[in-house]
Amino acid sequence: MVSIELKNISKSFGPVTANKDINIFAKGGEILGLLGENGAGKTTLMNVLSGLYRPDSGTISINNEEKTFDSPRDAISAGIGMVHQHFMLVPIFSVTENVILGNEETGFANFLKLSESERKVKEISEKYSLFVDPKEKIERLPVGSQQRVEIIKVLFRSAEVLIFDEPTAVLTPQEVAELFNIMNSLKATGKAIIFITHKLHEVLEVCDRISILRAGEIVGEADPKVASNKELANMMVGRPVNLSLERRSSKPGKILLDVKNLSVLSEKLDLAVSDISFDVKEGEIVGVAGVQGNGQTELVEALTGLRSSLSGKISYFGQMVPNMNPRKIHQIGVRHIPEDRQKSGIIGNFSVGENLILNNYYAAPYSKHLKMDWDVVSIESQKIIKNFDIRTPSNDTLAQNLSGGNQQKLVVGREMSSHVDFLIASQPTRGIDVGSIEYIHEQLIKSRNAGNGILLVSTELEEILALSDRIIVLFRGRIIKEFESNPAPEQIGLAMAGHSI
Amino acid sequence: MNMEVKSSYHQIKQTQLIGYILIALGIFSTFVFSVGVEGDAVFRLSRPRDPLALQNLVVPASPYNFFVSFVLTFLGIRLLIKRMSNYSSLYLGLGFFLLITCFLVWATAGKSFSLTGMLQATVVRATPIALAGLAGVLSERVAVINIGIEGMLLVGAFAGAVFGSIFGGLIGLIFAIFVGALFGLLLAVLVITYRVDQIIAGVAINILALGTTSFLTSHLLKSHPHLNDAPIFKPIKIPFISDLPVIGPTFFQHNFFVYGALILIIASTFYLFNTGIGLRLRAVGEHPKAADTLGVNVLKLRYLNVTLAGMVAGFGGAWFTIGSVGRFDEAMTGGRGFIGLAAMIFGRWHPVGALMAALVFGFADSLQQKLAILKTPIPSEFLAMAPYIATIVLVAGLIGRARAPNAIGKPYIKE
């Protein structure tokens, strides 16, 4: 049986210590859970393990034999295989091409022996029940199958230690269950598995042991048979965490957003949103659940004027908005937290102050007759920085130098500091620390309690369940199911996977 | 169901657009090329000493052009009636081809014109463009934009002339390739190791190549003219097939550069798409991080291919001197490197595609040259502009369908 042991691993980047004196151990036939919130140093640790980084100090031993990895190749040949959170797959390559990349079988003049490789891929996929067509292009596969390709990739390299980095982030609950089955059967064949996640119930469900990582250090171990959700959360965050939010019951008022028979095309001209109708009223949060890529992005873009709709009606506050564009939507009082802050929420090499006026730089008091008034910008932005607890040295600091959580608070602060009538929050807490998550959730609830309507789009089921008054589930661009009050998570899970019953 | 909606929506728009374009072309050629044109257009297919001679092709100008204009309009209307066609871009290609024949007939009406000569010149003129395009494919497939090809052609031309003058053509060619490789390596060092913006680095290389070759020309070659008098590669007739009418002179009576370009195109196609290293190279261009996690050395492969691109460009540059006129003149490549980049884009980052596009450019180039003899009312400067305008139109029209390697322009940094 294989065994892997990390001793006193430390790794820092400049002044930032990402990992400090990490000790973990896993052996064949067991699943070790590595629990930690975003920014705790999980990814750095995994990059050390997979040979992408060299640790500053400490040792990695496999079967009690000390190893040093200069490149991923060394880690692979030592039997370590990594299933990445963001799939490391070339979309325009076939399954087989992705699997063999770096370990190609070639004949005369380095020519590829594709059919032989395809046969091998098929063998592995059948042996471990990881069904995919070896000839299919990755970009045509659903997310769940893509993950199976990732697993086949490491098995093809005869990995004995498998590392799963946040593997459930993009899966439906059903796909998660299936993944856990696969992990268990891999465990049964004697492989050692390290499962990295920030989701408490998942470690409790599938792991044999749990190590908890916080601020770059291992802060404790737990036994999943006895540990509770609350206990783990406290260890992970380092202070008591309030998992359930206080919510007053909602008193929905007038209809603020009314969507009728909306259809929207995607970038590739697919019908991304297909004939959907719903509304959001005053004083309620409507959650849009669904697995990533089921039309959420296009829906939000259409609602905010970033994308023209194919057909259907969108009315805000009882009126259709002619020639919808982002500026007009903003001017009538709709605020938008975009799904990807790096992509469109902030401008990295603009200062915090410049970022805070992104939506209304053109209007008084920030500018008059085309002339910017930087003094006013400075005063106003300092107010927002204070009110929304944005941790930044000054408002002249470049936004790219802030942490993810503070960048997100910058976006939230910008959107919610001026008068809000309606808020569209898309993935408002993706990839940020628990403190910031709690803070942003409080802001959303506060805004709702003040009578605003909120459309919350999230792929985190827990977030949807914790915040929403009503839930609609998107599947392949359609509303497959609506829930008037909080349903059982399993029911939403089924709907997310496309079961309408 | 979704897929159908998508494709039909897209195709209807495109089909319609192309329909209108074809009708416009038909009307245009009716009034410009057909009305009031007299005489026959005589196209010479063989030259006096060809072993297998063909008769001249005699086309009655006005009837032919009226007929073709009618066909163009008919095709356009047909597309509009059909509303949707999978072959609309094929129609467009056919339409442009017909329009060019119209133009030729119009320009030749009452005169005679060597068609074979023009086709032969097309292949010759396409050669440096195809090589520049191939250099572009090689480096862009590993996600390195190579604006510096123009400069690499220039140094190749220079090295070919100088070393060819001293040591003879073959050694000159080897030095041209070597110097091209050095400039490729320089680009690689700048953009891969020092992460200089790829376009800026390319511009710098172009200026550097222009400055260096011009400086050396005025410093060395002016005072030592024997250093700028290189032998030219002689045409090699391929036995038997070179005697075929039209096809023989067009394809099989060229010097080593034409055959070499063809061999390089075929070899690179296999290299990129059928070998293990090719798989890694393409992965490096599409998703370098994925390749890195599997132990593929991203930076090394980028170095390899960018240097190879420099070698190909150096070879293409040598065409200008030892493959063509035997002497170097300042800035003699005249923007062929940039046209090569355009050819790469139309060729959708595929060596064979780049070759096809280069042939189109070569055709425009030789057409302009040969038409000057026919004394058409169009000023020669405007004919000289035609390929550039065509490039702009094609770049504007083709974008969206062509897809560059995903990681293009981005340096690879392990975070």
Add this chain to the structure above:
Amino acid sequence: MMDYLKKKFVSEHLDVKEILLVPIFATFFALTIGCLFLLATGEGLKNIFIAYSSLFIGSLGSLNALSETFTAATPLIFAALGIALAFRAGLFNIGAEGQMIIGGMAAVIVGFSIDFLPVWLHLPLALSVGALFGAMYASIAGWLKASTGAHEVISTIMLNLIAIRLLDYMLRSPIIQKEGRNDPISKSVLNTSELPQLLSFIDPQLRLHAGFLVMLGTVLLIYWLLFHTTIGYEFRSTGANPNAAKYAGIKATFTIVLVMFIAGALAGLAGANQITGVLGRASPGFSASIGFDAIAVALLGRSHPIGVLFAGLLFGALIAGGRLMQVKAGVSVDLITIIQALIIVFIAAPLLVRRAVPWIFKEDIKKDK
């Protein structure tokens, strides 16, 4: 003062080392390598010394040298401002050369054809028509980019080549060609459309003309536009993150066309400046690849109007000094092109400079790794 300036450069955040030392070292290294290049081509040390000293004397050594430096710098800075502005908006405008040609031609035509206007109307008219035509020519590339996504690098390169052919054609057309000449050369502009010389009261040989003052004003104007207006904010956000700009309600298509329009106007002004201030008429190659050198100037000035001013003065000095160098030492002016290319390389690769003189950039190197 420094604090005030620092505060005003809201989005600059460059430390002094980065802005000052890197360009200085880059120039120094480029000159050094140029020297090695001369050695390699067989120049004697003495002649190299003569070459470099005349490079210095020819650019800074006398009033005439300074006048030449400023005269050479003026069109470079005009064109480079346009390129810098486009850079800020995320566009790579390689087409300044073509825009200069078109702008210059327009100025020539206005300059010789209108003979009834007083100087205070005729000159501004010639300059602004030049700017307008440069602007419209550049807008073609902007419009193509905005409407079809055609990459501006390719379209501006093609527009350059087209402009050169167009110039050849126009210079031979009977309306424009000088009477009685067979070679392609235009009629001369009238006195009323010429930029007045500034230092002719000292010595009529001094070529420095009022275009220099117009240029200084334009630098300030562009600085103000870029950092103190909403338009500048739109340009900068479109360049820094087009998605965020779209999200902020900034219309990318309009911004792209507008920025190309202004960039073209500046390049056109560079052409008109050459015609009305220096040349007096157009001939093939009158643009003297100033539009390409301006790319280097824009890069060297880090796309900041003030930086562009200093970079342009440096390049103007190189050009002015290069002429004397050629006369005195017999070293071809093409050496200047090589030096310019090397400066771009070093500027664009600050890492290279830092590693070459590690003791000066100690802290930065630590930051890097």
